[in-house]
Amino acid sequence: MSKYILVIDEGTTSTRAIAFDQSFRQVAVEQEEVSLSYPADGWVEQDGEGLWSKTLAVCRRVIDQVGGSAKIAGIGITNQRETTLIWERSTLRPVAPAIVWQDRRTSPVCDALKAAGHESQVNSVTGLLLDPYFSATKIAWLLEHVDGAADLASSGAAAFGTVDSFLIAKLTGGRVHATDATNASRTLLARLGLGDAGGWSREMCDLFKVPGALLPEIRPSRHAFGETDQDLFGRPIPILSAIGDQQAALVGQGCLRPGEAKITYGTGAFLVANTGAETPVSKNRLLGTIAVDMGGAGAFALEGSIFNAGTVVKWLRDELTLVEQAADTEAMAQSLTSTGGVYFVPAFTGLGAPHWVADARGMLTGLSRGTRAAHIVRAGLEAAAYQTHDLLQAFSADGAAVSTLRVDGGMAANDWLMQFIADVCDLTVERPAYQEMTALGAAALAGMELGWTSPKDWTERDRDVRRFTPSMSTDVRERLLSGWARAVRATLTN
Numbered sequence: 300m301s302k303y304i305l306v307i308d309e310g311t312t313s314t315r316a317i318a319f320d321q322s323f324r325q326v327a328v329e330q331e332e333v334s335l336s337y338p339a340d341g342w343v344e345q346d347g348e349g350l351w352s353k354t355l356a357v358c359r360r361v362i363d364q365v366g367g368s369a370k371i372a373g374i375g376i377t378n379q380r381e382t383t384l385i386w387e388r389s390t391l392r393p394v395a396p397a398i399v400w401q402d403r404r405t406s407p408v409c410d411a412l413k414a415a416g417h418e419s420q421v422n423s424v425t426g427l428l429l430d431p432y433f434s435a436t437k438i439a440w441l442l443e444h445v446d447g448a449a450d451l452a453s454s455g456a457a458a459f460g461t462v463d464s465f466l467i468a469k470l471t472g473g474r475v476h477a478t479d480a481t482n483a484s485r486t487l488l489a490r491l492g493l494g495d496a497g498g499w500s501r502e503m504c505d506l507f508k509v510p511g512a513l514l515p516e517i518r519p520s521r522h523a524f525g526e527t528d529q530d531l532f533g534r535p536i537p538i539l540s541a542i543g544d545q546q547a548a549l550v551g552q553g554c555l556r557p558g559e560a561k562i563t564y565g566t567g568a569f570l571v572a573n574t575g576a577e578t579p580v581s582k583n584r585l586l587g588t589i590a591v592d593m594g595g596a597g598a599f600a601l602e603g604s605i606f607n608a609g610t611v612v613k614w615l616r617d618e619l620t621l622v623e624q625a626a627d628t629e630a631m632a633q634s635l636t637s638t639g640g641v642y643f644v645p646a647f648t649g650l651g652a653p654h655w656v657a658d659a660r661g662m663l664t665g666l667s668r669g670t671r672a673a674h675i676v677r678a679g680l681e682a683a684a685y686q687t688h689d690l691l692q693a694f695s696a697d698g699a700a701v702s703t704l705r706v707d708g709g710m711a712a713n714d715w716l717m718q719f720i721a722d723v724c725d726l727t728v729e730r731p732a733y734q735e736m737t738a739l740g741a742a743a744l745a746g747m748e749l750g751w752t753s754p755k756d757w758t759e760r761d762r763d764v765r766r767f768t769p770s771m772s773t774d775v776r777e778r779l780l781s782g783w784a785r786a787v788r789a790t791l792t793n
Contacts (some may be wrong), residue, residue: 300373301570304745307354307460307535309378309739310544311335311399311566312613314350314429316357317735318365319742321751325735327364327662329357336396341403341648341658347384347393350462351469355531368532372749373539375741378462379566380485383437385448385513391473392501393465394457395445398437401606401648406434406657417506424500426484426491426587427581431657432604433564434461435487435507442508452510460514461486463541467524470538475525480592481543491578491587493597512655519594519742520546540744542591544737549600551740552705552731555758557598560694560701563736564710567651568683570606570690572699574599583693593747593754594706601699601711603652603690607645607661609709611679614647621672629713630678640665642685642786643678653693654791662790665782667759680716684723685783691724703727705764706738706777714767722771723779732763 305324308315312335318327328476329512331353336344341683362368381400386393398404405768409429412418418429429435432590438459442449452458460468465477480497483489488503490496520542526535545563552561557575571590579587579601590600612625622628644650654729663675689702704726710716711730721728733739746752752760 301370302368303743304373304375304742304749305358305361305371306335306375306377306738306741306745307358307466308741309350309376309466311379314354314357315542315738316354316361317738318361319739323739323742323746323752325733327361331357331359335399339408343399343648344396345382345387345399347397347465350397351466353468359532362532363528366698368534368536369682371532371536371539373745375540375745376463376466376538377542377544377737377741378466378482379416380482380545381432381434382462383434383441383459384462384465385438385452385457385745386465386468387451388458388473391468394448394451395441398441400432402437403431403648403657405431406441408436408439409657421487421506424490424503425485425487427487428584428586430655432651433485433487435509438509438513439507441545441606452513455512457513460515460541464515467538467541470527470531471525472528476515477518477524479520479522479541480517480589480597481520481546483517484589485543486513491589491599493589493592494595519592519597520748521593523748526661528586531774539748540741542741542744545571545602546589546591546600547738547740548707548736549573549740550743551736551738552707553758553760553762554705555591555598555754555773561705561707561736563688564608564706564708566609568605568686568708570603570687570694572601572694572781574601574699580617581697583696584655585693585697586652594743596754601694601697603693605683605686606649606651606692607647608683610647611643611645611682612710615676615679619675621676625709628676628680629715631673632680635673635677638665638674638678638681639667639670640782641670641674641678642782643675643682643791644786645679645682645789648792650775650790652690654787656791659790662786662793664786664789680713681719683710683716684720685780687718687720688724688780701726703729705729705731707734717767721767721769723776725769725776727769728767729764730767732765
């Protein structure tokens with residue numbers, strides 16, 4: 300009997316396979332690190348073939364753990380968004396390394412389009428802003444700079460996809476070239492709409508010089524995407540969901556009703572608030588996006604993106620060697636009563652919402668002769684809280700105030716940080732006992748296709764959470780936020 304859902308959770312720094320049972324409990328997990336390369340300032344790349352081989356390996360190991368492919372009822376996929384690949388349709392081999400969502404190489408193109416007055420046009424069609432974060436300028440860069448890519452594209456011999464689309468192509472032996480509405484809504488090439496109101500925009504394709512023949516079919520997030528090649532796992536397995544990681548976490552947290560919000564602290568940090576059937580319009584440089592498309596039913600969302608969150612901890616560990624492992628940061632932060640006036644603005648790859656300054660770079664301020672490693676580590680953690688506060692202020696100004704913040708992701712395991720976020724943001728933070736919300740969201744959607752749950756039942760299920768409530772005085776909060784604001788201004792004027 301097929302009684303498990305296999306979820307592929309392909310993130311920026313790791314790829315995982317997780318098996319869930321019919322009660323959506325995790326029964327097996329395997330993980331491989333995915334390496335990033337930085338060939339030039341602001342460039343971030345990944346090897347697409349390496350990504351695929353590691354994904355396939357973890358899937359096979361999990362399938363073995365649960366007793367073979369006959370036990371797998373279906374597959375769900377959740378993925379890092381905006382990361383851009385172009386591959387040959389005949390061989391499924393990428394024509395170049397994947398350009399990762401963090402990559403800033405197309406900043407000059409975005410600046411030129413802004414100067415020409417195109418941002419309002421782009422925003423009205425897509426809900427997004429002109430920024431190298433999104434896929435469209437990455438596609439154009441690959442077509443211009445990779446030998447033969449433009450010819451392949453114009454002849455229909457090449458395909459573009461975000462990571463979900465690439466994995467679906469690989470899993471199905473190239474029979475299916477598709478993406479879901481949430482991933483499509485992050486490309487700058489799709490109309491912000493559900494069903495017939497969405498789809499690829501010829502206007503945007505022309506603006507960014509992207510041939511329509513490159514683009515995948517857009518399908519709902521909960522959908523039959525095809526079956527895997529029999530040779531991969533011993534039998535064909537249906538692919539039943541695909542959804543961008545941040546929207547998957549929104550589903551995993553049960554935020555299927557308007558006004559519900561979550562933030563995922565992963566490589567970056569992403570605050571997403573469900574706005575229901577109302578198309579979101581931001582006056583504070585937040586993004587309008589698709590929250591989820593379930594085929595005939597769906598929702599929009601407002602989103603604010605922090606480009607560097609978990610990367611800060613990784614930098615403190617790997618480049619500065621101030622800690623041996625990420626978990627050490629919590630004890631170091633707790634060992635101090637404050638940072639001693641040190642602030643760290645982690646603009647390694649620019650600043651995201653609500654600033655959207657692609658060429659900003661990181662800055663440490665307030666250093667003194669008494670500054671120690673622990674002060675810098677604590678400042679790195681505090682930056683996640685301050686950036687969350689800035690996002691929440693923008694959400695409130697757009698009429699989407701958040702009263703309770705549901706959190707997940709690697710950094711959410713840090714109790715000290717969660718309490719600091721509750722204090723600085725002056726709201727209750729809820730952390731689920733099970734942290735893998737992106738995988739759980741993809742599993743829930745696949746489970747809905749199988750009839751294991753419904754949207755109503757999923758939203759109303761019991762949730763095991765720990766709550767962090769604010770206890771910081773107003774004077775202390777305002778003083779800390781004032782210092783952070785000065786540090787951001789210094790970064791933006793540097």
